[in-house]
Amino acid sequence: MTQSKSRQQAEAAFDRVQSRFFAHGQAVEELQTEEQARQAKTQRLREARLARDEARDQIR
Numbered sequence: 001m002t003q004s005k006s007r008q009q010a011e012a013a014f015d016r017v018q019s020r021f022f023a024h025g026q027a028v029e030e031l032q033t034e035e036q037a038r039q040a041k042t043q044r045l046r047e048a049r050l051a052r053d054e055a056r057d058q059i060r
Contacts, residue, residue: 003011
C-alpha cells in the first residue's frame with residue numbers, strides 16, 4: 001500500500017524535527033560534559049595551589 005503524498009511530507013517534516021531535537025540533546029550533553037571537566041580541572045588546580053602555598057608557608 002502506498003502512502004499519500006501529504007503523509008510522506010508529514011513524516012519527512014517529523015523526521016527533520018526529531019533529528020534537530022536529538023542533535024540539540026546531544027549538544028547539551030556535550031556542553032555539560034565539558035563544564036564538568038572544566039570544574040574538575042579547576043578544583044584540581046585550586047587544591048594544588050593551596051597545597052603549594054601551604055608548603056611554602058611551612059618553610060618560612
